Amino acid sequence: MDAVIVQGLSYRYWTDGPVVLNNVSFRVARGEMMAVTGLSGCGKSTLCLCLNGIIPHSRDGAMAGSVLVGGKNTREHKVSSLAFEVGLVFQDPDTQLFAPTVEDEIAFAPENMCMAPGRIRERVDQVIALLGIEELREANPNQLSGGEKHLVALGAVLALDPPVLVLDEVFSGLDDAGRQRVAAVLEELRSQGKTIIAVEHDLESVAFADRMLVLDEGAVSRLDRTEALLADREFLLAGRLLF
Amino acid sequence: MQFDPRTKLVAIICITTLAVLYNTPGPLFLLLIASMILLLFFRIDPRRTWGYLRPFLYLFLLLFVIQVIFSPGGEVLLAVRQVPLITGRGLDMGASVVLRLLVVITVAVLLTTASSRDIVLGLVQLRIPYEVAFMVEVAMRFLPVFREELANVVTAVQLRGVDLQRVPWGQKMALYRSLLFPVVYGALLKAQQLSEAMDARGFRAYPRRTYLRRLQFQSLDYAMMLLFLAGTSVLVWRQLV
Amino acid sequence: MAFLALNEVAFAYRGQQKRAVAGIDLAFDLDGITAIVGPNGSGKTTLTKLMTGILQPDAGEILLENRTLRSYSLAEIGRRIGYVFQNPEQQLFCATVAEEIGFGLRHQGWGPSAVRERTGFYLDYFELAPYSNIFPLHLSRGEKQRLAIAAVLAGEPGFLIMDEPTAGLDAYRKRLLADYLHKVAGLGRGVVIVSHDTGFVQRVADRIINLENGRIRGERWQRGDSLDAV
Numbered sequence: 001m002d003a004v005i006v007q008g009l010s011y012r013y014w015t016d017g018p019v020v021l022n023n024v025s026f027r028v029a030r031g032e033m034m035a036v037t038g039l040s041g042c043g044k045s046t047l048c049l050c051l052n053g054i055i056p057h058s059r060d061g062a063m064a065g066s067v068l069v070g071g072k073n074t075r076e077h078k079v080s081s082l083a084f085e086v087g088l089v090f091q092d093p094d095t096q097l098f099a100p101t102v103e104d105e106i107a108f109a110p111e112n113m114c115m116a117p118g119r120i121r122e123r124v125d126q127v128i129a130l131l132g133i134e135e136l137r138e139a140n141p142n143q144l145s146g147g148e149k150h151l152v153a154l155g156a157v158l159a160l161d162p163p164v165l166v167l168d169e170v171f172s173g174l175d176d177a178g179r180q181r182v183a184a185v186l187e188e189l190r191s192q193g194k195t196i197i198a199v200e201h202d203l204e205s206v207a208f209a210d211r212m213l214v215l216d217e218g219a220v221s222r223l224d225r226t227e228a229l230l231a232d233r234e235f236l237l238a239g240r241l242l243f
Numbered sequence: 244m245q246f247d248p249r250t251k252l253v254a255i256i257c258i259t260t261l262a263v264l265y266n267t268p269g270p271l272f273l274l275l276i277a278s279m280i281l282l283l284f285f286r287i288d289p290r291r292t293w294g295y296l297r298p299f300l301y302l303f304l305l306l307f308v309i310q311v312i313f314s315p316g317g318e319v320l321l322a323v324r325q326v327p328l329i330t331g332r333g334l335d336m337g338a339s340v341v342l343r344l345l346v347v348i349t350v351a352v353l354l355t356t357a358s359s360r361d362i363v364l365g366l367v368q369l370r371i372p373y374e375v376a377f378m379v380e381v382a383m384r385f386l387p388v389f390r391e392e393l394a395n396v397v398t399a400v401q402l403r404g405v406d407l408q409r410v411p412w413g414q415k416m417a418l419y420r421s422l423l424f425p426v427v428y429g430a431l432l433k434a435q436q437l438s439e440a441m442d443a444r445g446f447r448a449y450p451r452r453t454y455l456r457r458l459q460f461q462s463l464d465y466a467m468m469l470l471f472l473a474g475t476s477v478l479v480w481r482q483l484v
Numbered sequence: 485m486a487f488l489a490l491n492e493v494a495f496a497y498r499g500q501q502k503r504a505v506a507g508i509d510l511a512f513d514l515d516g517i518t519a520i521v522g523p524n525g526s527g528k529t530t531l532t533k534l535m536t537g538i539l540q541p542d543a544g545e546i547l548l549e550n551r552t553l554r555s556y557s558l559a560e561i562g563r564r565i566g567y568v569f570q571n572p573e574q575q576l577f578c579a580t581v582a583e584e585i586g587f588g589l590r591h592q593g594w595g596p597s598a599v600r601e602r603t604g605f606y607l608d609y610f611e612l613a614p615y616s617n618i619f620p621l622h623l624s625r626g627e628k629q630r631l632a633i634a635a636v637l638a639g640e641p642g643f644l645i646m647d648e649p650t651a652g653l654d655a656y657r658k659r660l661l662a663d664y665l666h667k668v669a670g671l672g673r674g675v676v677i678v679s680h681d682t683g684f685v686q687r688v689a690d691r692i693i694n695l696e697n698g699r700i701r702g703e704r705w706q707r708g709d710s711l712d713a714v
Contacts, residue, residue: 395569395575396575399569399574400587402558402567404559404562404563404591404641405591406560418591422577428619432621
């Protein structure tokens, strides 16, 4: 069964506001990595919020269509229980990190899942090792540099060990070293069979995705294998996706 | 020498109880000295304490003056046309009110030495529901952020070439008002985003949750708590009898 | 005489042993695009805050138009140097997009029609016209970024410092930004950008300063490429 099934998804933030997502439909197979791209304002971030239930549960507005993650319909499960199926890393790390130390931050998700303390410690150690941030373990997330905060936010969600990972602009704010690190982490996660959906402006960073979905003003403009799409310079220029 | 945050909480409750109980300047002053010594014992930098007290100085002055004028009694020291303004009792009451506040604020500084996660653990182990306890952590995380944010907005406004000191008074109020609205709205937006991020990591998925660390009382904690509870009981008894 | 000069500047954040920046000697003129590059945590943002007077150096001196920076008020600096924060939300505080762009001008005493004209120009240039009545914090990140840049540029300061201006911008808008930066530089204004977007820096900067661990590791000049070739 597909990891993520989106059907006829439409959304507007308020009842007679502009349509932010327009009849979006696509499927993501288990273990696949899909990149989502498009110009700023095209609905990419909104799509992320629909994938883990924040839309419709936490935001008002009108949603039509359906989203199934791991077989669960996002309308029928609350956000905190959907978290076991899908982990979302938001664009802005400052509004995700609140614990006094990085270790506490990463432990937060396993604690919510009622894991035994010994296993929580294992999970935290695993995530810290995967991201290579051992030296930040006791640091206050609030005082880290922008790039380090992004890594910690990623780690905090990885601690859920969700089958599906949704990343909203995870590469922005990272320098070259950081990008390499995150790319390596994503490759590792793929080899573990995780499904990854990465929303990204910078096409280069996600060139290793299997398929790429292009959104244009809330609608699906193209969904294709990544190499095919990146090779089609005409399309990219016309969509103003190439600099 | 690490103390459990619950021990500090007990100390704070004991001292605050005494502060409420006493209503003459003498004992309250002694209590204030005791609180300051307590802070030194916990190795809190007195300059930091001063930093917490400084914003309240005007408030203290105002409260003092109000108390003095509105609690006349005893020896009259200053009167205006037969109306007693400054009296012996008034001064006593004024001093008591201010000292009491000083004690409460000073001793609350003790809480700042505990990590916010430890405080949450303390509250949870005291059987407070975790949803409530975590709000303490969120508040501790974000109160300094809002202060910083306000400072940032003031910096950003000035960097747009607007000299806040030169703005005429009439415009100034309107300016501050129009600045406050988006700052408050921004704060609410952040709060919403954070709560969504917490939910997105499984917060409140289950009625209970487990914890990476647990607080353990050490013998030092027991000794300290005993000292405070015993001492406070004795003093309360003496005061009431 | 350089417009902005830093002499042996050093700074450490309160409570931190290690200096965020040290031994900084730099001079900037009112022309050309300079990029300050370096890995995360190398002190780039700190350096820009020192240059704008938001932070005061522990050692060394900063001179703006040959007067020490300390002698200027923040508002006086703001009229000469425009600063765009890394996080655009830190500098958006009006109720609508149009108001945000006109804010600085209005409170410096400009008349309403002049404000409207200048605002209109920047709304169009940054393609923000359709959003002119929207609450700035409701915009997407990329749009907020454009708005922050527009709001700072509206006062047409002689010098512009931008901290990670391309974060959150898509390819098309990065190109627009690069175009505008070239235009600004061409008008006799100086531009400094802090970025780790090496591609963008290559295309845009005339001068590249390498910052590492708070110190300058190297400087080189190149010609900012023209952007016709894509």
